[in-house]
Amino acid sequence: MKDIILAHKQITHIIKRIAYQVYEDNISEQELIVAGVRGEGFILAQLITEQLQEISDLKIQLLAIEMDKKNPIEKDIVLNPELNSRDLNQKSVVVIDDVLNSGSTLLFSLKPFLKQPMRQIKTAVLVNRNHKKYPVKADFKGISLSTSSHEIVRVSLDRDSFQVVLE
Template identity: 50%
Template sequence: MNVTNNVILNHEEINHKIRRIAFQIYENNVNETEVILAGIATNGYIFAKKLKAVLEKISDINPILCKVTIDKKNPGQPVKTSIASEDYENKSLVLVDDVLNSGTTLIYGVKHFLNVPLKQFKTAVLVNRNHKKYPVKADFKGISLSTSLHEHVSVVLEGKKFEVLLE
């Protein structure tokens, strides 16, 4: 099979999805002065940085980046964040990841943030796969895909050419 046949989203389409999700985040936080964008390392954090750049252009909201580190092989381990919990307490927070696969990573991220009182909690993903192990949903999503368990979605958000590939 030709590699180009596996491209689900190209560079331009990804930028369009990022912009649309940023507008949705803005609409949901129009009365807020700050929004915490908690990106799950690695690609979720890169995606959060791109959302932050667009939010700064389209609104007067101050988006604050937070890097969330979850051990994906052992998600029961404590979740680490780049900012202290006091810094996002009673604020609006969006947990950001690139792909929602089984929901494992997102559910452990949600669990971590439930230990802190938040004003509002939402989730954003670039790609939402429609087969989950956990009852977690994305509030903001770029694209939803019905894929088989044997297929893999790969997201490239660095360099000159962003892509979402189905492998």
Template identity: 50%
Template structure:
């Protein structure tokens, strides 16, 4: 059996999704001076960087980037952030990842941020695969995609040709 790659989002579509999600974050935080964009390391952080760029263009909110490091094979181990807890305490936080599959990474990321009082907490993903085994949802999502469990979604956000591919 031959496995083919299907592009589910092309460069233009991903840029449109990033812009729409940035507007949604702005609308949700219109009265805030700052918002923490906590990107899960690797693609989630790259996605957060792109959201930051658009937010700076469309609003007067100061988006602060935070890299969230989670061992995806052992997510219950320590979650680390690039900024100290004091910097996001009583702030509006958006946890950002590229793909929401089972929800494992996102739920352990949420758990980490709930150790301090927050003003507001939301989640953003580019692709929501609808295979959750935890009660976590994406507040802001680019696309919802019903896939089979043996399929995989790769998101490429570097270079000049962004794409999301279903494998």
């Protein structure tokens, strides 16, 4: 059985709210790096970036984090486009994914950013679940959802039909 947790209009509102929160947190910055985990996380990062560009004058660099979510230890985690460590020096970064489950994806997605000191790294997710195995938190979140460990949260961010479903 599928339960719709969030529909298009609600997700659109959440994206705007997260964009405002990110902007307020970076109001004194000139530049911001927004990095989305490939898949729905990257689409969410694109949507938040679009909103940020509407409400602010921040120079935003959008990156995709390419990683094997099932096996993040064995395979390289790559930023696309690639940045050298100077590009990260003293910058503010927001790492975005669709769902925070155990925390492993967000934890490993931070690895490419740890080569230089940055001003700050924050995380944003659409859905924050309460099944964390790692000490990772979402600084900006759409909703927090208490579910059983066997339930699955699916996010679909097709341009004209956003939804979050619990299976």
